[in-house]
Amino acid sequence: MAERSKTTDDPPDPPVVGNDEGIDPQTLEIARILRSLADEITEEKSMPLLKEIITKIAHESVHDRNYNVLTDYMRRFVNVLGFSVQFSVSKTKEIIKILLVIWNQQNVARYVMKEVYNEDIGAAEKPIDPDMLDKIPNAVKQLDDKGIKLFFKALQDGEEEVKNIRLMVVGMFGVGKTSLVNNLIKDFRDKNITPLSTDGIDLHRCQVMEDGDWCLDKEHRSQKYIKRLESVFDKMPVNTYAATASIDDTDSLDGSHVEDKVDALPTENQIHTEPVQRRNNVEQHEQDFVQMCSPLVEKMQNDTNHKPSKDIKVSLEKTEKEITVSVWDFAGQTLYYSTHQFFLNKRSIYLVLMDMTKPLDEDLKELDGSGIWCGLVNDCTYLNVFKFWLNAIHMCSGYKSTTGEIKPTVILVGTRKDKMEGTDKEKENKKDEYFNKALKSFERDSPIFKHIHKKTFLVSNLSPTDPDFVEMRKEIKCLAEKQEYWGTDKYPVRWIHMEHSLDKLRDDGEQLVHMDKIEEVNRSKKPQLVLSKQELSLFLELQHMQGNILYFKTSELEHLVVLAPQWIIDAFKCFVTQFNKIQPQVLKDWEDYEKLAILKPQVIDEIMNNSPPHIKEYKDDVIKYMEHLNVMAKPKATELNKCGHDETDAILGNNDELLDFHIVPCRLKNAPPPIETFTSPDCKRFKRTPVLAFVFCEKFMPPSFFHRLVAVCIGAWQIKKEGNKDRMYNGLAIFAIRPTYTLTIWYNDYIIYARIACCTKKLTSDIDTNLCQEVRHKLRQSLQDFVGHSVETPRTGTAFDMYIQCPSMTICEHNKGMLRVAQFNYESELDCDACSESHPVERSEAMHYWFKNELDLANKCDSDDLNQQAEEKHLSKVARLIGIKECWMLGIELKLSNVELNQMYADPACMNNRYEFVFKYLVKWRNRKGEKATLRKLNRAINAARLYSYVESTPVF
Numbered sequence: 032m033a034e035r036s037k038t039t040d041d042p043p044d045p046p047v048v049g050n051d052e053g054i055d056p057q058t059l060e061i062a063r064i065l066r067s068l069a070d071e072i073t074e075e076k077s078m079p080l081l082k083e084i085i086t087k088i089a090h091e092s093v094h095d096r097n098y099n100v101l102t103d104y105m106r107r108f109v110n111v112l113g114f115s116v117q118f119s120v121s122k123t124k125e126i127i128k129i130l131l132v133i134w135n136q137q138n139v140a141r142y143v144m145k146e147v148y149n150e151d152i153g154a155a156e157k158p159i160d161p162d163m164l165d166k167i168p169n170a171v172k173q174l175d176d177k178g179i180k181l182f183f184k185a186l187q188d189g190e191e192e193v194k195n196i197r198l199m200v201v202g203m204f205g206v207g208k209t210s211l212v213n214n215l216i217k218d219f220r221d222k223n224i225t226p227l228s229t230d231g232i233d234l235h236r237c238q239v240m241e242d243g244d245w246c247l248d249k250e251h252r253s254q255k256y257i258k259r260l261e262s263v264f265d266k267m268p269v270n271t272y273a274a275t276a277s278i279d280d281t282d283s284l285d286g287s288h289v290e291d292k293v294d295a296l297p298t299e300n301q302i303h304t305e306p307v308q309r310r311n312n313v314e315q316h317e318q319d320f321v322q323m324c325s326p327l328v329e330k331m332q333n334d335t336n337h338k339p340s341k342d343i344k345v346s347l348e349k350t351e352k353e354i355t356v357s358v359w360d361f362a363g364q365t366l367y368y369s370t371h372q373f374f375l376n377k378r379s380i381y382l383v384l385m386d387m388t389k390p391l392d393e394d395l396k397e398l399d400g401s402g403i404w405c406g407l408v409n410d411c412t413y414l415n416v417f418k419f420w421l422n423a424i425h426m427c428s429g430y431k432s433t434t435g436e437i438k439p440t441v442i443l444v445g446t447r448k449d450k451m452e453g454t455d456k457e458k459e460n461k462k463d464e465y466f467n468k469a470l471k472s473f474e475r476d477s478p479i480f481k482h483i484h485k486k487t488f489l490v491s492n493l494s495p496t497d498p499d500f501v502e503m504r505k506e507i508k509c510l511a512e513k514q515e516y517w518g519t520d521k522y523p524v525r526w527i528h529m530e531h532s533l534d535k536l537r538d539d540g541e542q543l544v545h546m547d548k549i550e551e552v553n554r555s556k557k558p559q560l561v562l563s564k565q566e567l568s569l570f571l572e573l574q575h576m577q578g579n580i581l582y583f584k585t586s587e588l589e590h591l592v593v594l595a596p597q598w599i600i601d602a603f604k605c606f607v608t609q610f611n612k613i614q615p616q617v618l619k620d621w622e623d624y625e626k627l628a629i630l631k632p633q634v635i636d637e638i639m640n641n642s643p644p645h646i647k648e649y650k651d652d653v654i655k656y657m658e659h660l661n662v663m664a665k666p667k668a669t670e671l672n673k674c675g676h677d678e679t680d681a682i683l684g685n686n687d688e689l690l691d692f693h694i695v696p697c698r699l700k701n702a703p704p705p706i707e708t709f710t711s712p713d714c715k716r717f718k719r720t721p722v723l724a725f726v727f728c729e730k731f732m733p734p735s736f737f738h739r740l741v742a743v744c745i746g747a748w749q750i751k752k753e754g755n756k757d758r759m760y761n762g763l764a765i766f767a768i769r770p771t772y773t774l775t776i777w778y779n780d781y782i783i784y785a786r787i788a789c790c791t792k793k794l795t796s797d798i799d800t801n802l803c804q805e806v807r808h809k810l811r812q813s814l815q816d817f818v819g820h821s822v823e824t825p826r827t828g829t830a831f832d833m834y835i836q837c838p839s840m841t842i843c844e845h846n847k848g849m850l851r852v853a854q855f856n857y858e859s860e861l862d863c864d865a866c867s868e869s870h871p872v873e874r875s876e877a878m879h880y881w882f883k884n885e886l887d888l889a890n891k892c893d894s895d896d897l898n899q900q901a902e903e904k905h906l907s908k909v910a911r912l913i914g915i916k917e918c919w920m921l922g923i924e925l926k927l928s929n930v931e932l933n934q935m936y937a938d939p940a941c942m943n944n945r946y947e948f949v950f951k952y953l954v955k956w957r958n959r960k961g962e963k964a965t966l967r968k969l970n971r972a973i974n975a976a977r978l979y980s981y982v983e984s985t986p987v988f
């Protein structure tokens with residue numbers, strides 16, 4: 032078998048590779064374990080899924096070595112199979128180790144796949160040419176190498192730029208969002224629509240006309256596709272029909288196949304971004320493509336001609352080529368805040384609206400009495416709402432994204448100009464003062480400022496013809512044009528067909544469709560246009576990333592595609608909207624839902640009966656999506672004493688049946704009674720861990736993160752009862768993770784806390800540290816997943832930091848006595864300044880329960896002889912071993928600034944090569960520190976960075 036060819040981008044030494052010839056006992060043992068698992072595992076879906084995970088990791092081990100894939104599949108294993116009925120804690124650990132060996136040792140990967148699964152995974156493929164990577168949009172770069180290659184293949188049939196403005200309109204309810212949207216969109220303005228309160232999110236797709244106005248897109252759609260196809264034909268070379276070369280996919284992909292006849296080709300009409308040397312190769316495809324598309328264009332033109340389309344044609348001529356706007360009008364009501372985060376992203380322009388007649392320090396009045404404003408249990412001012420939105424935008428805008436650069440995307444808009452006193456000039460000044468005062472509430476060096484566009488607006492929505500709205504549309508377009516994605520996102524024209532088909536399905540009223548249907552549509556096309564299964568999947572993934580559809584690649588949901596994002600919002604809306612007409616027989620259960628967030632099947636039925644047909648019809652899928660998004664979860668059923676499991680081998684509840692109802696955490700309204708009784712159980716009666724705290728950066732955490740975490744815990748452990756009542760409150764939840772063990776999680780502002788307590792009479796017994804590790808892993812992983820949902824390229828390690836509260840504090844106080852866990856890697860004790868007398872806290876005291884492995888690593892690091900200066904070979908070793916999730920954190924732990932790291936990352940050599948990136952900043956660190964750049968320091972920083980990864984780390988040196 033040919034080994035992967037070495038390129039200059041490869042690390043100097045390959046990763047640990049075992050001996051290909053002899054089969055060592057470890058490999059044989061792994062194969063044996065995997066074979067025996069196949070016999071042991073009886074649950075229908077577990078084995079195929081495990082096989083899929085192993086296969087994927089083995090393939091990656093031998094071929095692309097994309098660390099993302101490893102981490103994703105490891106996560107999938109831990110989340111879906113790990114610690115489940117079939118996989119006890121010890122088995123889970125064993126399999127995790129096996130997966131790591133398969134990843135690290137290509138010979139093991141090959142052997143296991145051949146012997147256990149009868150599959151020859153062969154030799155490595157050629158890596159992608161790094162030059163080609165410059166030419167693809169960021170979203171595609173996040174795919175694995177196979178995905179990128181497929182994307183290139185598809186691009187060869189022609190490419191087009193996508194220019195879409197995602198406009199998010201946010202602010203308090205009643206501030207004037209819907210009125211403003213109506214004033215921006217011609218169709219609504221002409222019809223003089225009176226806004227109804229937005230329930231969820233309203234989404235309108237528009238076209239930008241040449242005069243800058245926005246028209247609803249629907250009627251232009253078929254015209255749009257003709258234009259898009261035509262524009263590609265326009266760009267094709269004159270001699271396209273004189274094509275000679277045939278296509279060799281592999282060669283043309285990596286750019287190594289350079290034709291020497293390129294000079295003969297006309298350059299004027301070339302598809303302008305395509306590398307010249309590929310022209311001959313693609314001509315045949317273009318020819319086929321023209322032939323394939325012509326009938327389609329003809330048909331569409333005929334279709335359009337038969338429509339009463341005179342107006343459409345006229346207006347189409349006026350549209351500015353290819354620019355579309357999707358306008359998202361967000362509801363201002365309390366509970367919707369918990370889902371809005373799913374839809375905010377970096378590729379958006381935001382209008383943040385504030386009512387100029389409401390002073391910033393005025394308290395909001397609860398109109399619907401349902402829930403909590405912005406996560407603040409008691410008072411909430413207009414300023415809090417303003418800060419909430421800017422923080423939410425900041426968090427969801429990929430501020431930790433690869434380039435790290437924040438470009439202004441937020442336009443501040445004051446409404447109710449007509450209700451303000453004074454001349455226009457005075458009103459303008461007041462608006463400026465208002466926003467300046469609001470912005471001053473952020474800290475001096477807050478990154479939030481970078482999001483704010485310098486031009487702000489003051490409008491009266493009652494005057495739709497005011498020039499302000501024309502100006503605002505212009506400004507929005509200008510801002511969009513300055514974004515890095517603008518005009519660079521290129522998509523294969525071939526996919527236009529599929530996009531068209533999706534739009535057609537959507538126009539036919541399909542909002543949620545089964546994969547079968549999409550595959551059927553795909554198959555019904557001319558053979559040359561049919562996308563392969565992988566290509567179709569990739570196409571859907573990218574459509575998802577663009578926010579056009581929702582496509583979750585989980586075993587539960589990958590057979591479904593949400594064509595209209597509004598569908599998911601409508602679905603969520605059903606569970607948070609008040610209904611007035613409830614059937615008498617459901618009234619009591621309804622009360623449980625209202626008061627305790629308990630969602631019984633009959634309440635679901637009632638909700639569905641009150642829901643629009645497009646939701647009601649898909650009841651089961653609605654539930655699946657809500658579960659997937661952690662909006663709701665089914666609690667565990669088994670009584671504590673019926674668990675029947677060895678305490679040392681299973682966290683209580685892993686083998687339980689689920690109850691037949693859900694809890695919807697974001698609906699929990701009751702504040703906990705004196706919180707200390709739960710957060711700080713009496714030390715005399717309970718053994719308790721110190722409090723573990725997840726502290727979010729920039730002092731902001733959307734409350735939905737906590738609600739979703741509660742949903743994850745509900746699915747994992749039994750809810751603790753008090754009599755027959757669940758100990759679930761707004762902002763605090765308690766779980767019985769084992770007989771006598773409770774886990775309490777709660778939050779305040781931007782910090783989530785967790786504490787395990789054990790009620791035992793045995794003086795000698797201590798809290799099980801393995802249990803603490805497992806709980807911590809679950810909490811941390813879930814939070815990282817939530818952050819990942821909303822951030823384009825998450826550097827999840829830095830979205831929050833982990834702290835331990837001073838173990839001597841009898842009563843837990845918010846944000847007091849916080850000791851940064853990573854810091855214990857450098858110091859054996861830290862100072863607590865929260866207790867009445869300042870005192871040191873020892874590393875072991877702080878880390879013993881929650882961070883056992885990390886404690887051992889830190890102690891080992893202190894004791895080993897690691898004083899020698901780090902040499903190049905050491906740096907190279909670290910660069911090779913450090914994973915994607917830890918690499919940024921390592922830089923930060925070595926005290927390199929974010930700016931420096933971003934600069935180094937921006938270097939093309941580093942952007943797609945983690946090894947180069949890490950090696951480069953390690954060299955910089957060593958040059959800066961000189962003799963002080965010791966192996967000990969490096970090891971400590973690695974340990975600190977690895978706190979955020981979920982695979983237990985082992986010493987590097």
Ligand SMILES: Nc1nc2c(ncn2[C@@H]2O[C@H](COP(=O)(O)OP(=O)(O)OP(=O)(O)O)[C@@H](O)[C@H]2O)c(=O)[nH]1
Pocket residue numbers: 202203204205206207208209210211226227228229230361362363364446447448449450490491492493
């Ligand atoms: N006088 C005045 N009234 C306005 C202005 N903007 C909106 N309104 C009125 O305020 C009310 C609420 O406006 P909407 O546009 O529905 O507000 P919203 O922010 O979309 O509200 P939700 O959808 O509930 O979040 C309507 O009666 C509007 O006519 C304005 O600039 N001046």
